[in-house]
C-alpha cells in the first residue's frame with residue numbers, strides 16, 4: 644500500500660506507436676497504443692489506447708481518432724498531455740491521495756530540437772509530473788537491452804520504432820555518436836499502402852497495412868513466397884474488393900525504408916572512433932523497438948555492415964525499461980531542454 648507523502652517515480656516511453664509506463668519496483672505497468680479518440684462536438688475523450696486504435700478507420704463523423712505523436716515528437720500537444728495523464732493515473736491506481744506528484748523520466752529522440760523537447764517536458768508536467776527528465780531514446784534503449792552503458796566499452800544500439808530510427812554508439816555513460824532518422828515502422832506501412840494503391844488501384848487502411856507487415860513482412864528477399872488475401876476499396880468502382888498479395892511484393896515495398904535504416908547504421912559506424920568500433924565488432928549491434936521484430940532485418944543489417952547483429956530480448960519494452968532503470972540516476976539528468984544527449988554520470 645502507498646505510504647503518506649510517498650510517491651513512486653515513473654519512466655515513460657512516449658512513442659509514436661506505443662506508450663509504455665514503467666513504475667519503479669514494479670516494471671512495465673502500462674503498454675498501450677499512442678492513440679486517442681475524441682468527440683468533435685464536446686471535445687471529450689471517448690477512448691484511449693487499444694480501444695481507440697480499434698476505432699481507426701471505423702468512426703462516425705462526430706469522432707476523430709488522433710495519433711498525437713508523429714515522427715517521435717508531439718504533433719498534438721493537448722491530446723498528448725491528456726493521454727499521458729490518463730496513463731499516469733492508470734499506472735498509479737493504488738496511489739495514496741496524499742502522495743506527492745511523481746518525478747518522470749521521459750524518452751525523447753536524440754535528434755529532437757529544443758522546442759520539441761520543451762514540449763515533451765511541459766506536456767509531462769501538465770499530465771501530473773512534479774519534474775520531467777528527458778532521456779535520449781537510444782540511451783534508454785541500450786540500458787533496457789542490458790548493454791554496459793556506463794563502462795569504457797563501445798555499445799551500439801539501433802532502436803527502430805514507429806516514427807523514428809535511432810542509431811547510437813554509447814560508452815562511459817554518454818552518446819559518442821548518433822543518427823536519428825524520421826523513418827521506421829510507420830513508413831513501411833505507408834509504403835505498402837502506396838504500393839497497393841498504385842499496383843492494384845485499391846485503398847487499404849493503416850491497420851490493414853500493419854497487420855500484413857506483421858503477418859508476412861520481411862526485410863530483404865523472403866525465404867518463402869507466401870500469399871495472403873487482403874481486403875480494401877477499389878478506387879475505380881468505389882466498391883469493396885479482395886486481392887492476393889505475396890510476401891515478395893510486401894518486402895519489395897519496404898526496401899526504401901530498410902535501405903535508409905541500413906544507411907543510418909553505416910554512417911554511424913563510419914563516425915565511430917576505432918577503439919569503440921573494435922568493441923562493437925566483438926560484441927555486435929543490438930536492435931530494439933518494434934521494428935527490430937521485422938523478419939530478417941537483423942540478417943540484412945549484418946550482411947550490409949559485416950557486423951554481428953542481435954535482436955534484444957523484449958525489444959518493444961527496452962526503452963521503457965531503460966527509462967525506469969535510469970530513475971536510479973535521476974540526479975544525473977536535469978529537468979531542462981536539450982539534455983537528451985548529456986547523459987554522463989559525472
Ligand SMILES: Nc1ncnc2c1ncn2[C@@H]1O[C@H](COP(=O)(O)OP(=O)(O)OP(=O)(O)O)[C@@H](O)[C@H]1O
Nearest residue numbers: 658659660661804805806807828932933934936937
Ligand atoms: N513483429 C513485428 N514485425 C514488424 N514490425 C513490428 C512488429 N511488431 C511491431 N512492429 C512495429 O513496430 C513499431 C512500433 O514499435 P515501438 O513501439 O518500439 O515504437 P514507438 O516507440 O512507439 O515509436 P518511436 O520510437 O518511433 O516513437 C510499429 O511500426 C509496429 O508496426
